[in-house]
Amino acid sequence: MVAETWSKQVQTSSLTFDDQGTELKRRRQRALEQFEQHRFPGRKHEEWRYTPLSRLAAGPCAPLLESSQEIPFCPDLPGDMLAKVVIVNGEFRADLSDLSRLPSAIRVQSLAQLRHSDPDQLASLLDLYWTQDSHPFHDLSDALLDDGVHIEVVEEGAKIDAPIHILHVLDGQARAGSAHVTGLIQLAAGAQLQLVEEIRSVGEVLGNLRWGVGLDPRSILKRVRAFRPECASIYHGTRVVQQQDSRFEDLFCSSGGELIRNELHVSHEGTGCHCDLLGAYAGRGKNHLDHHTTIDHKVEDCTSKEIYRGVLSDQARGVFSGMIHVHPDAQRTDAKQSNDTILLSEGAEADTRPRLEIYADDVKCTHGATIGALDEDAIFYLRSRGVSPDEARKILVRAFTSVVFHGLEDRQLSDFIADEIQQSIDPQGTDHE
Amino acid sequence: MSGKKENSMLEIHGLCASVEGTEILRGIDLEVKAGEVHAIMGPNGSGKSTLANVLAGREEYLVDAGTVQYNGIDLLELSAEERACEGIFLAFQYPVSIPGISNAYFLRSALNAIRRYREESEIDAVDFLELVRSRMDLVGMDEKLLHRSVNDGFSGGEKKRNEILQMAVLDPTLAILDETDSGLDIDALRIVAEGVNKLRKQERAIIVVTHYQRLLDYIVPDQVHVLSEGKIVRSGDKSLALELEKEGYSWLQADDARAGNNA
Numbered sequence A: 001m002v003a004e005t006w007s008k009q010v011q012t013s014s015l016t017f018d019d020q021g022t023e024l025k026r027r028r029q030r031a032l033e034q035f036e037q038h039r040f041p042g043r044k045h046e047e048w049r050y051t052p053l054s055r056l057a058a059g060p061c062a063p064l065l066e067s068s069q070e071i072p073f074c075p076d077l078p079g080d081m082l083a084k085v086v087i088v089n090g091e092f093r094a095d096l097s098d099l100s101r102l103p104s105a106i107r108v109q110s111l112a113q114l115r116h117s118d119p120d121q122l123a124s125l126l127d128l129y130w131t132q133d134s135h136p137f138h139d140l141s142d143a144l145l146d147d148g149v150h151i152e153v154v155e156e157g158a159k160i161d162a163p164i165h166i167l168h169v170l171d172g173q174a175r176a177g178s179a180h181v182t183g184l185i186q187l188a189a190g191a192q193l194q195l196v197e198e199i200r201s202v203g204e205v206l207g208n209l210r211w212g213v214g215l216d217p218r219s220i221l222k223r224v225r226a227f228r229p230e231c232a233s234i235y236h237g238t239r240v241v242q243q244q245d246s247r248f249e250d251l252f253c254s255s256g257g258e259l260i261r262n263e264l265h266v267s268h269e270g271t272g273c274h275c276d277l278l279g280a281y282a283g284r285g286k287n288h289l290d291h292h293t294t295i296d297h298k299v300e301d302c303t304s305k306e307i308y309r310g311v312l313s314d315q316a317r318g319v320f321s322g323m324i325h326v327h328p329d330a331q332r333t334d335a336k337q338s339n340d341t342i343l344l345s346e347g348a349e350a351d352t353r354p355r356l357e358i359y360a361d362d363v364k365c366t367h368g369a370t371i372g373a374l375d376e377d378a379i380f381y382l383r384s385r386g387v388s389p390d391e392a393r394k395i396l397v398r399a400f401t402s403v404v405f406h407g408l409e410d411r412q413l414s415d416f417i418a419d420e421i422q423q424s425i426d427p428q429g430t431d432h433e
Numbered sequence B: 001m002s003g004k005k006e007n008s009m010l011e012i013h014g015l016c017a018s019v020e021g022t023e024i025l026r027g028i029d030l031e032v033k034a035g036e037v038h039a040i041m042g043p044n045g046s047g048k049s050t051l052a053n054v055l056a057g058r059e060e061y062l063v064d065a066g067t068v069q070y071n072g073i074d075l076l077e078l079s080a081e082e083r084a085c086e087g088i089f090l091a092f093q094y095p096v097s098i099p100g101i102s103n104a105y106f107l108r109s110a111l112n113a114i115r116r117y118r119e120e121s122e123i124d125a126v127d128f129l130e131l132v133r134s135r136m137d138l139v140g141m142d143e144k145l146l147h148r149s150v151n152d153g154f155s156g157g158e159k160k161r162n163e164i165l166q167m168a169v170l171d172p173t174l175a176i177l178d179e180t181d182s183g184l185d186i187d188a189l190r191i192v193a194e195g196v197n198k199l200r201k202q203e204r205a206i207i208v209v210t211h212y213q214r215l216l217d218y219i220v221p222d223q224v225h226v227l228s229e230g231k232i233v234r235s236g237d238k239s240l241a242l243e244l245e246k247e248g249y250s251w252l253q254a255d256d257a258r259a260g261n262n263a
């Protein structure tokens, strides 16, 4: 029944778009049919086995209304940002964004703008990242493709020093609903860019956010993703295509969320690529934090480092499924992966599945997963210095997650985010019956 | 030295404690007055660290009998963190390492917790750094260690110095130093001991647990106690330590045998 509502809603909504490009039209139509056919897969589907999509299917499918407030809900992130892109309930808001200090090396426009001005280019960009295999969220994004952002560093070798701040606001206060955002990023050869993506939500909301990232040779993209406290249900998916000697550094941070599905797919197409996939997350209550990553090492001499660390209390659940696929030609691949979880309560649960598929013989792949508790000796050590048990646990949580923040140069920002994660845990780990 | 201090800072009577059902302390009596330094010596496994941990409030050790009064309050009623806030400090025999948290962050969290307990305002980053720097000089510690993770990868000696640094910053009323001298080289021993001496004051008492007379050359104790099988079997002045250095603990067996015969 609920899925019925969804597909009706999607049908109706998708009719409101008057696409110009035939390719775009075709894509939309196809996605519509695919969603209609598969909707939200059940637990039997391997990729979705640990993800309670039924919770989403029962959730709000209507488009979100325009947000009434200014930019609400939580204190601003610190740090000097070069520009600000604000996307409210799926709509690029030029009035709230600030692009005035952007150098000419970089172009930022709304996806809606691109959709109108050059639908064929948009369609071919989408083709780069999203094949037309069925995926419930990508299908929804295609079927309801409307707005988002397109960021291009067009000048070769341009180094953009300060980060661009991308703020998603999901406001379901006026009416529960969903928003679908597509972001596209293209870096020219040798270009360097930093992004700080922030997700704030309030009310009953489903956010469906996806990114396609293309990195030309020797370019470097550093991205921080901050899911702010009390996050609603979010799908966040990124497809990265890396050319020779490019570098992608991603830091996922979440201080809890109703249901967060974090998907990353990085593909190394040229030799000498590197990616860092780092994550720190804290879950409480009935939070569900779900990470699915795939690194395709397709060619030789590429490296990857993946560290995800989670702290779960109450009845929170963490899922990590990390695929490292080393193709036959990818000799001398060096891939490291680890997922460590601390459980603060009996009711919390972590499922971790490292998956390695290695078809080359001269490779170094290491992976490890641990699930444990906080060190009681360290808690006593802190207590013997006057620190309360609750604060001691919070300090140890911070210690545990700190490794993923090492690479972040902006100490102010990393301290702020680490604080937010630290403060969001339930130090007693209480099981609410 | 003739004061009118009739009240002891610490009064332990008949203290018995056990861990996992094994009795370890079997009736300890000890009185320590403000301004005094007491040394506790005794063979391995005699219960010295257990006594130190019981005083610091470690819950694995069950107090089966006895009382501990500290500045007129029932110490055994307080949690470990309350004891620390009331001015008790234990320098660990085996300091714990905490990867991921800098020494500075650790110390500041501790200092602020204590200040909040005392209803004082929290110390800001600048004042804190100034305080820590002056204390690091006192114990001859390299400032680099301030920004490293707590005891993580520290050498044995660095860990012990770090304990004394914490003591110097947290400014306790009663400090219990559990084998702070072991693992220190000769120079470090002198520097740490001098640091401790500088921290001696009229309002503070110090209990040093040690195996070596050498430390007591620097930190001259008012009293020396020998702990054996969970009991204080002998107490005396600093000459007792010299005697032990010469004779070891073989006389304990003889005493035991005598006690056995008498029974």
Ligand SMILES: Nc1ncnc2c1ncn2[C@@H]1O[C@H](COP(=O)(O)OP(=O)(O)OP(=O)(O)O)[C@@H](O)[C@H]1O
Residues within 6 Å of the ligand: B019, B020, B024, B042, B043, B044, B045, B046, B047, B048, B049, B050, B051, B060, B093
């Ligand atoms: N947590 C524990 N579990 C089991 N036994 C313990 C525990 N702590 C102490 N003990 C035992 O209690 C006895 C006293 O230990 P304690 O550490 O107090 O000795 P100590 O006098 O400090 O010795 P050392 O000079 O070697 O440091 C030992 O036999 C020890 O094995």
Ligand SMILES: [Mg+2]
Residues within 6 Å of the ligand: B048, B049, B050, B093, B178, B179
């Ligand atoms: Mg000991």
